[in-house]
Amino acid sequence: MKYALLAVVLLAAFFIWRHKRRQRQRELQQQQTQREAAERERKLGRPVPMTACRHCGLHLPLADATAGKLGHYCGPEHRQRAED
Numbered sequence: 001m002k003y004a005l006l007a008v009v010l011l012a013a014f015f016i017w018r019h020k021r022r023q024r025q026r027e028l029q030q031q032q033t034q035r036e037a038a039e040r041e042r043k044l045g046r047p048v049p050m051t052a053c054r055h056c057g058l059h060l061p062l063a064d065a066t067a068g069k070l071g072h073y074c075g076p077e078h079r080q081r082a083e084d
Helices: 002-044 076-083
Strands: 050-052 059-061
Touching: none
Parallel strands: none
Antiparallel strands: 050 059
16 A cells, blocks of 8 residues: 555656646747747847938938939939939
């Protein structure tokens, strides 16, 4: 009878330990997912410098603009038209 009681207590302790371990793993996974989502949002939400085309007034990212003598343009055609 003593051995049966000991086995029940050990099994209960094992199942409690396993349940807490799984719960901890789920919490860590949720935290990891939240951190990844926050980082993704930070990357996507980063503002970029904008400029306006001096010929037509179109607003576009500065990295996509064509630089000219008088300013930035939306393309080489507008730069050519404005500077000629």
